[in-house]
Amino acid sequence: MTQTIAVEARNVVKAFGHADTAVRALDDVSVQIRKGEFFTLLGPSGCGKTTLLRLIAGFEMPSGGTILLEGADITTLPPNKRPVNTVFQSYALFPHLTVAQNIGFGLEMLGRPKSEVQATTARMLALVKLEAMANRKTSQLSGGQQQRVALARALAPSPKVLLLDEPLSALDLKLRKEMQIELKRLQLETGITFIFVTHDQEEALTMSDRIGVMSAGKLQQVGPPKEIYNHPVNRFVASFIGETNFLPASRDGDRYRLDCGIKIAAPASNAARVTLTIRPEQVRLVAETEADALPAKITNLVYFGTDTHCHAALLDGTEVVARLQSPASGDAGLAVGQSVGLRFVPEAIQVLED
Amino acid sequence: MSPAEQAQITQSTRNGWLLSAPALVLLTIAAVGPLAIVVAYSFMPQGDFNGVAWGFSLEAWQGILFTKDVFDGTLAWADANLTIFWRSVKLSMLTTVFTFVVGFPTSWFIATRAPKARALWLFLITIPFWTNLLIRTFAINEIIRKEGLLNTILLKLHIISKPLEMIYTDTAVFIGMTYVYLPLMVLPLFASLDRFDMRLLEAAYDLYASPFQVLRKVIVPIVKPGIIAGSILVFVPSLGAYVTPRLLGGGKNMMIGNFIELQFGQGRNWPLGASLSVTLLFIVTGALLVYVRHANRETTHGQ
Numbered sequence: 001m002t003q004t005i006a007v008e009a010r011n012v013v014k015a016f017g018h019a020d021t022a023v024r025a026l027d028d029v030s031v032q033i034r035k036g037e038f039f040t041l042l043g044p045s046g047c048g049k050t051t052l053l054r055l056i057a058g059f060e061m062p063s064g065g066t067i068l069l070e071g072a073d074i075t076t077l078p079p080n081k082r083p084v085n086t087v088f089q090s091y092a093l094f095p096h097l098t099v100a101q102n103i104g105f106g107l108e109m110l111g112r113p114k115s116e117v118q119a120t121t122a123r124m125l126a127l128v129k130l131e132a133m134a135n136r137k138t139s140q141l142s143g144g145q146q147q148r149v150a151l152a153r154a155l156a157p158s159p160k161v162l163l164l165d166e167p168l169s170a171l172d173l174k175l176r177k178e179m180q181i182e183l184k185r186l187q188l189e190t191g192i193t194f195i196f197v198t199h200d201q202e203e204a205l206t207m208s209d210r211i212g213v214m215s216a217g218k219l220q221q222v223g224p225p226k227e228i229y230n231h232p233v234n235r236f237v238a239s240f241i242g243e244t245n246f247l248p249a250s251r252d253g254d255r256y257r258l259d260c261g262i263k264i265a266a267p268a269s270n271a272a273r274v275t276l277t278i279r280p281e282q283v284r285l286v287a288e289t290e291a292d293a294l295p296a297k298i299t300n301l302v303y304f305g306t307d308t309h310c311h312a313a314l315l316d317g318t319e320v321v322a323r324l325q326s327p328a329s330g331d332a333g334l335a336v337g338q339s340v341g342l343r344f345v346p347e348a349i350q351v352l353e354d
Numbered sequence: 355m356s357p358a359e360q361a362q363i364t365q366s367t368r369n370g371w372l373l374s375a376p377a378l379v380l381l382t383i384a385a386v387g388p389l390a391i392v393v394a395y396s397f398m399p400q401g402d403f404n405g406v407a408w409g410f411s412l413e414a415w416q417g418i419l420f421t422k423d424v425f426d427g428t429l430a431w432a433d434a435n436l437t438i439f440w441r442s443v444k445l446s447m448l449t450t451v452f453t454f455v456v457g458f459p460t461s462w463f464i465a466t467r468a469p470k471a472r473a474l475w476l477f478l479i480t481i482p483f484w485t486n487l488l489i490r491t492f493a494i495n496e497i498i499r500k501e502g503l504l505n506t507i508l509l510k511l512h513i514i515s516k517p518l519e520m521i522y523t524d525t526a527v528f529i530g531m532t533y534v535y536l537p538l539m540v541l542p543l544f545a546s547l548d549r550f551d552m553r554l555l556e557a558a559y560d561l562y563a564s565p566f567q568v569l570r571k572v573i574v575p576i577v578k579p580g581i582i583a584g585s586i587l588v589f590v591p592s593l594g595a596y597v598t599p600r601l602l603g604g605g606k607n608m609m610i611g612n613f614i615e616l617q618f619g620q621g622r623n624w625p626l627g628a629s630l631s632v633t634l635l636f637i638v639t640g641a642l643l644v645y646v647r648h649a650n651r652e653t654t655h656g657q
């Protein structure tokens with residue numbers, strides 16, 4: 001089993017500062033990251049993503065717990081002894097070296113023969129499509145090119161794990177999309193385990209094999225994007241990944257009674273008080289008169305181009321957002337104040353016991 | 355380019371020159387004038403009592419390396435002069451190296467403090483500049499002389515049984531110059547280190563560099579301009595140092611500066627003083643050229 005685990009954190013705790021004023025950046029985090037997987041750490045600012053990455057890289061020592069690399073305890077190993085490389089958010093390219101020298105730096109420090117350093121550097125330059133820039137100083141490169149040098153530099157020594165701390169956040173949207181595809185391609189081509197940090201949920205969903213959602217120093221949920229999106233385990237995950245509607249409800253037999261008084265069907269649960277969540281794209285607008293429809297009144301319509309967000313209030317005032325695909329005519333024939341019926345696809349409802 | 359544009363450029367270039375003319379004239383007179391006089395003196399015969407006499411003579415230049423026997427006029431190597439040159443160069447180099455060895459960790463320490471503390475430390479570094487060099491040198495004298503502070507303490511603590519003979523030795527001059535010129539090394543080094551991106555340390559450390567390799571392959575090459583500036587700022591005045599060797603080296607451990615002064619003063623040999631001054635200028639220029647060349651080669655090497 002250890003064969004397939006690249007990195008494992010066991011009950012890792014990291015506290016900064018002294019006793020009473022200490023900040024628990026990581027609070028008992030345990031996670032197993034598989035070999036060759038694209039693993040993303042996702043969470044709001046300050047939740048401890050960077051801290052976890054720095055612990056794996058060796059820049060920080062945990063206050064408690066262990067970190068294992070392919071089954072071996074590396075908790076106290078310094079960064080230069082760990083076969084793990086980092087792509088820094090600021091790139092941190094060496095300004096006194098050329099692109100090629102930057103890429104070859106790691107191998108040179110490892111004392112590899114010159115021929116090998118040169119061959120690998122050339123291969124990496126080709127991999128990130130920067131052959132023409134080999135002899136430039138890094139200050140003469142654009143942001144996207146610098147990003148690629150940073151990637152190539154970290155990949156050159158063939159690390160067991162590549163750590164990427166928000167590597168795309170300094171790029172503009174278009175370049176960012178390009179680099180997302182590029183990163184994914186590099187990961188597939190090299191087969192190296194990537195641990196990627198972002199606070200952009202869309203980026204996480206499109207790129208990852210698995211996502212670890214973090215909040216306040218704790219891992220809330222770990223799973224493939226679809227599972228995280230469709231079956232969030234708690235309110236935090238549900239609201240952090242994508243938009244969603246929260247509907248407080250009480251169990252009533254095998255159905256749930258919403259606070260507006262209407263009973264609907266949803267997956268079973270043991271708790272008496274629950275929160276039902278449903279994604280806006282799973283909410284259907286139907287005629288008010290239709291059976292089982294939840295009566296509601298449209299409070300707002302927001303046009304997004306490809307779709308329109310229809311905000312509607314249930315009888316008790318709870319707001320529900322429905323995402324409707326914009327029809328060819330561009331006009332869905334809805335108006336604020338109009339009474340409509342809402343219908344939820346029962347399988348799309350997620351029951352959170354809170 | 356149209357003729358009108360061309361004319362405009364010519365015009366503005368001319369205006370630029372005209373505007374800077376007063377400064378250029380002043381600089382030329384101030385920099386070239388005295389130097390020209392010194393060079394001219396070095397090619398003149400010695401005056402009867404003082405100064406120089408009219409005429410042309412190479413005696414002063416000969417006097418740098420050779421002494422003429424008073425009786426038979428044969429030339430012999432001027433060992434004393436060579437010793438003074440060698441001592442000057444040696445002590446200046448030692449001072450430069452040592453101020454770097456001490457100054458680098460000091461500047462590193464300051465550069466890695468919080469911004470507020472940094473200002474305070476820099477301020478402390480500049481405090482010695484508040485007092486006159488002469489007074490500071492006397493203070494060192496007071497510390498290292500035979501009955502001085504250091505010897506007294508060491509004797510009282512029974513670490514030594516008889517006073518250390520430090521004053522009026524090369525070591526004393528070296529200690530004094532290191533003390534005096536240390537800030538000149540620290541300040542440019544700090545300026546470089548202050549701009550140094552500390553995140554590069556983690557990047558290098560992450561890429562398998564040992565702490566020593568981080569220093570050697572990343573920090574030193576990047577802060578090299580500061581190292582060069584600091585070394586020049588220390589080496590050049592060290593070579594021409596006058597006060598420190600005079601007060602701490604006594605009459606015997608002269609450096610070029612004292613030797614030159616001797617020629618213009620008691621020695622009453624102005625031409626020799628002038629030729630020595632020009633020689634000092636050549637040594638400094640030569641040393642700087644070699645040093646800067648070498649330093650630059652190091653940076654570009656391996657590309």
Ligand SMILES: Nc1ncnc2c1ncn2[C@@H]1O[C@H](COP(=O)(O)OP(=O)(O)OP(=O)(O)O)[C@@H](O)[C@H]1O
Nearest residue numbers: 016017023025044045046047048049050051052199
């Ligand atoms: N060196 C440090 N000293 C004290 N507190 C720290 C230190 N580093 C991080 N922290 C604290 O630990 C917590 C987690 O920080 P971390 O940098 O891991 O967050 P993050 O998830 O990477 O956030 P972001 O998305 O903003 O980068 C924060 O509350 C932060 O203030």
Ligand SMILES: [Mg+2]
Nearest residue numbers: 049050051165
């Ligand atoms: Mg971070």
